[in-house]
Amino acid sequence: MDTAERVRRIKPSPSTAAAQRVRELKGQGLTILDLTVGEPDFDTPDHVKAAAIRAIEAGETKYTPVNGTPRLRAAIAGKLRQRHGLEYTDRQITVGGGAKQVIFLALAATLDAGDEVVVPAPYWVSYPDMVLANDGTPVIVDCPEADGFKLTPGRLRSSLTERTRWVVLNTPGNPTGAAYTPGELQALAEVLLDHPHVRVLTDEIYDEIWYDDGDNPSLAAVEPRLSDRVFLTNGVSKTYAMTGWRIGYGAGPADLVTAINTLQSQSSSCPSSVSQAAAAAALTGPQDFVRETVDLYRARRDTTVKLIADTPGLSCTTPSGGFYLLVDCRPYIGKFTPAGVRIENDEDFARHLLESRQVAVIHGAAYGAPGYFRISFATSTDILTEACARITAACASLS
């Protein structure tokens, strides 16, 4: 069967492909230390599961409003008010099957052929493909480590054209863990105020997985004059270990939200009713789980950053949020394995880690960061420690 052009333009997510390769190797009986996983290794909190069970027993098992149950939308509005002082009406909030679907629908609702979307690199793997799938043109803007992997006002300004529809800002970011300070957001906002035709999609899925002192701000709160142009997206997947429940949300201009709802009404009808009940309980219930897991992530982050720093030739920036490290392996590009194979790029380096020491990571080029690789520290300290020892040994074997 012939597939549509829009499908041929895109590729499956590299993290899904990496997970598949790990499964294959495990199937061959190998013990793989898997640092590719983009989801918490914790179970969903019990009170959230209990809310879902109650919803099932109470018969909340039917279609819900397209844009989510009033209870969940109120919970989302409450979170955004409490966290950022942002006020959204009911008509400005939509709920979808994960932040991923909400972002996809926002692009589908707004892009015509040739419209441009500015994507700062390193980026979450899905943005460029989602833009391509919706007929848009991703405009990749390199944000080197020297700039903290962040978009600067100068780079933003020179990336904007008359065709720019969106700028994507992921903070804290995957794969770098970099987060914009209020001052940095304000400086980007000044540029955006000069370009009223540009909207900003903020992806704040890691907002609660936050390690630094001080606030982790949202662009819409930092610059209220942009609030009618910012579409804020978030979800419960990462914060509450709910990746499989598939609930994400978006808040922003009512016209955009209405367009997204129209698309949703003709595609999925609504997100899962039971998952929505669970997500409302997660957002409004006790938040101890979040504090406890962030403390654990912080300890794992510190351990892993130190082990990487102690490995000759590898280095990484300490992330402010999220659960990933982006490790610079450029000193090893051009070296040879004991079998005489030349490491041409980060993909070869990642393959060397997997084939020689059974450590799975994702190569940086998948995130627009060639010469780097991504480690997820959403796994136990024992696994992280053993994996780092193996990475050190794999590096030492290159000459």
Ligand code: PLP
């Ligand atoms: N945005 C970023 C930056 C992510 O890393 C992910 C998941 O990996 C998502 C969005 C998707 O989250 P959800 O599970 O809500 O679709």
